[in-house]
Amino acid sequence: MKGNEALAEAAIRxxxxxxxxxxxxxxxxxxxxxxxEDAQKRTxxxxxxxxxxxxxxxxxxxxxxxxxxxxxxxxSPGISLMxxxxxxxxxxxLPGVIVNVARGGPGLGTIQPAQSDYFQATKAPGHGDFRQxxxxxxxVQEMADFIPLAFDLAFKYRNxxxxxSDGVIGQMMEKVYLPEPRPRMTxxxxxxxxxxxPGKERKRITSLNLIPLEHEKHNQKLQAKYRQMEAEEIRYExxxxxxxEYIMVAYGASARIASxxxxxxxxxxxxxxxxxxxxxxxxxAPQIEALSLRVKGFLSIxxxxxxxxxxxxxxxxxxxxxxxxxxxxxxxxxPEEILEAFERFYMEPHGH
Amino acid sequence: xxxxxxxxxxxxxxxxxxxxxxxxxxxxxxxxxCWMPAYGPEMRGGTCNVMVSISHDKISSPVLRCFDTAIIxxxxxxDKFESAVKPGGVLMYxxxxxxxxxxxxxxxxxxxSATEEATRMNExxxxxxxxxxxxxxxxxxxxxxxVVEGLRKSLPPRNHKLIPLNEKALRVGMGLITQP
Numbered sequence: 315m316k317g318n319e320a321l322a323e324a325a326i327r328x329x330x331x332x333x334x335x336x337x338x339x340x341x342x343x344x345x346x347x348x349x350x351e352d353a354q355k356r357t358x359x360x361x362x363x364x365x366x367x368x369x370x371x372x373x374x375x376x377x378x379x380x381x382x383x384x385x386x387x388x389x390s391p392g393i394s395l396m397x398x399x400x401x402x403x404x405x406x407x408l409p410g411v412i413v414n415v416a417r418g419g420p421g422l423g424t425i426q427p428a429q430s431d432y433f434q435a436t437k438a439p440g441h442g443d444f445r446q447x448x449x450x451x452x453x454v455q456e457m458a459d460f461i462p463l464a465f466d467l468a469f470k471y472r473n474x475x476x477x478x479s480d481g482v483i484g485q486m487m488e489k490v491y492l493p494e495p496r497p498r499m500t501x502x503x504x505x506x507x508x509x510x511x512p513g514k515e516r517k518r519i520t521s522l523n524l525i526p527l528e529h530e531k532h533n534q535k536l537q538a539k540y541r542q543m544e545a546e547e548i549r550y551e552x553x554x555x556x557x558x559e560y561i562m563v564a565y566g567a568s569a570r571i572a573s574x575x576x577x578x579x580x581x582x583x584x585x586x587x588x589x590x591x592x593x594x595x596x597x598x599a600p601q602i603e604a605l606s607l608r609v610k611g612f613l614s615i616x617x618x619x620x621x622x623x624x625x626x627x628x629x630x631x632x633x634x635x636x637x638x639x640x641x642x643x644x645x646x647x648x649p650e651e652i653l654e655a656f657e658r659f660y661m662e663p664h665g666h
Numbered sequence: 667x668x669x670x671x672x673x674x675x676x677x678x679x680x681x682x683x684x685x686x687x688x689x690x691x692x693x694x695x696x697x698x699x700c701w702m703p704a705y706g707p708e709m710r711g712g713t714c715n716v717m718v719s720i721s722h723d724k725i726s727s728p729v730l731r732c733f734d735t736a737i738i739x740x741x742x743x744x745d746k747f748e749s750a751v752k753p754g755g756v757l758m759y760x761x762x763x764x765x766x767x768x769x770x771x772x773x774x775x776x777x778x779s780a781t782e783e784a785t786r787m788n789e790x791x792x793x794x795x796x797x798x799x800x801x802x803x804x805x806x807x808x809x810x811x812x813v814v815e816g817l818r819k820s821l822p823p824r825n826h827k828l829i830p831l832n833e834k835a836l837r838v839g840m841g842l843i844t845q846p
Contacts, residue, residue, distance in 0.1 A: 340705060425705070486728045487686070487701035489693050567728070574727035648731035 317457040317484045318343035318415060320492070324461035326353045329498040331382035332360040334370040339425040340481035341389045341415035357498055367392040371399030378408035379519050381506025383465050383499065387413035390431050391422055400474050401440025404536070405521025409468035411461070413477045415484035418644035426644025427481030429566060432621035435478045436595045443533055445540045447475040447547060448594040450565040454488035462493050467547065469503070471539055478594060480617065482567035482646060549592035550601055554580065558587030560660055561605055563626055564615035565591050568647065572615045575652035586656065599629035606633040613656050614638045617646060667722050667807060670730055674715035674747055675739025680794040683820065685716035687798065691808050691816030692720040702728040713742045737801060741765055758801055760793065776804060778842055784835070792835040799839020810836070
């Protein structure tokens, strides 16, 4: 199955109540698959092609207010259009899953794969002091697995969760074990606005609060939630890091490509390992900091001009050298050039 | 065992579906497989390619620079990918439309007159399956039964009636290879 199709099938199996989306390459297969497979017939899931990405995210907001599992998917330019809605979800403490099968920017950019939305996803998915959880799948299997995980996290924290994928993972086909079907929810969270019961208080969901003192308190509560995510939700994978002298750091498609570069380096007797952040927020900073105490250097591999490297540098501090090697604008690394870049930085007598 | 293949030609020649078939066949044989298409503008009339990795182990990189095998179906792809075959690797091509034949001496080169055979069979569309058959006899790591199963998996049910014809084309292709 293609990554996008596996993700769509996982959405049906996870008992998602609603998908709202607008077609855009390289993500269009998600909506196509849901319609082809007649998700509505299989589980009663609402699948709707909206008039725009802005509509999609606001429909997610509406469904989330009713305590439903709602999601949308798009690619980079479409995600920019959604940023207001994502901020509202965060402000109103609503669960929702947003999938970004990223392509090169800025602007309409290109339809080819990229990882240049890292800053947007992890630092500023919209206005205001908020964070969303960001999961970065590196295989078709994880495209499927991260749907139930994303919904669990979204409901645990009442917060938007983004699956940040890219055109490589979305378009490629691999073997995949699909998640066990879950029934659609029949009971809804106590905060859901699904009609006032006699004798109960009226529920209110909003991101608006005009009393500054109260709003500061609300923000403090949100911040506490983000700290809890940092304490509890960091996910990562290490490959050949145990005896490594150097560490490549990469996520998503880049991690797959870098893993081959690591194997090629190992074949030459160079002790390199790969550290793959699975959550980009929370970023596995403590784990990278720990590695920095025993290795000689880091190389960040990204399909961008260098975004995640800032988080690596923050984690590493002055302990170690951190370098970046990126292809961008829709170009994808090949393993050979990653190894060449690594050797240029670390194996040649004068570094650079 | 790891086999990394690029299949390249014009959009419409069935490049992507050949790759899909290989990937599915490998999975039927309980191998790991990864299919990575070049998607986008090159699919609309221009050149088109797909990288397929098959292995006993987990597949690392879906994106590659060098290949164990290149299956080439047009001249632009020949120009681009002859140099991408690993030394000792295989380059297989259909001479139809090829104006500059490959020149490398460090790889095994097979010219498979698939278009000609397909025309003789009065089924021009199945020329790609003839090429695939030839590939399967040069690199015999996939059992024909698994390939037919892979074909069934990769074709939509409405096209299942074409499976016998495709199987026949595969056999014709296999027969075209005399060299080991």
